[in-house]
Amino acid sequence: MKTTFEEKDGKFVMYFEGRLDTAAASKTEQEMKVLYDCEGHDIILDCSKLDYISSSGLRLFLGLLKTARNKNSKVLISGMNDSLRQVFAMTGFTHLFDFI
């Protein structure tokens, strides 16, 4: 699992590449910390190269969303494939996030 962070047009963008399974979650959690300082910035989670997500990855996304909302920042998900959208639908995450 590889993440890349960049600031783009005032937004925080994180690109996820590979499989976000339970084994990768701890390291990904550390890498996502940079997104938590999001006052004044919306966040884009680019999932175009994300092949797989399990519950620990979903937890990371939810945890980020809770913090972002408290800071009035939006969390947008881009490029999610159909398989992953189904996992989001199964867990009710589809109505929690905005998809672009």
Add this chain to the structure above:
Amino acid sequence: MPQTNNNNTGQWAIRLPNSLEELPRLSALVEEVCEEIGCDMEMTMRINLAMEEAVVNVIDYAYPPGTVGYMDIKATTVGKRIEFVIIDSGTPFDPTKKEEVDISLPVEERRIGGLGIHLVRQIMDDIKYERKEGHNVLTLIKKI
């Protein structure tokens, strides 16, 4: 290839230590079983997800932190039916008893936990738990 194969049935068995580093071995087993039975990529991914969640529960809860423990994972295919059995000798833990997650709650009320077993319930057709002779025996069934 299944370890034993007889007409349209196949059987596999592996033993995993209770470590997240073993998840690739679990994925390899799932892929082999799914290929044998003719699952497409999406179905394989979903079954892999359910199995990862079930196995991670054993890794997290069955044995005391820091101790090495094992689980046996057996897979049997009969026609288009897959049965996985996960057996460990750890502390009694029935994942089927965990309460349902309310997925309609708004963000502020959504709890961080409980998603693993929820996914297993969503993906697999049947889940059975038994405590038998000091072992947790979890059976997961999928018909494709």
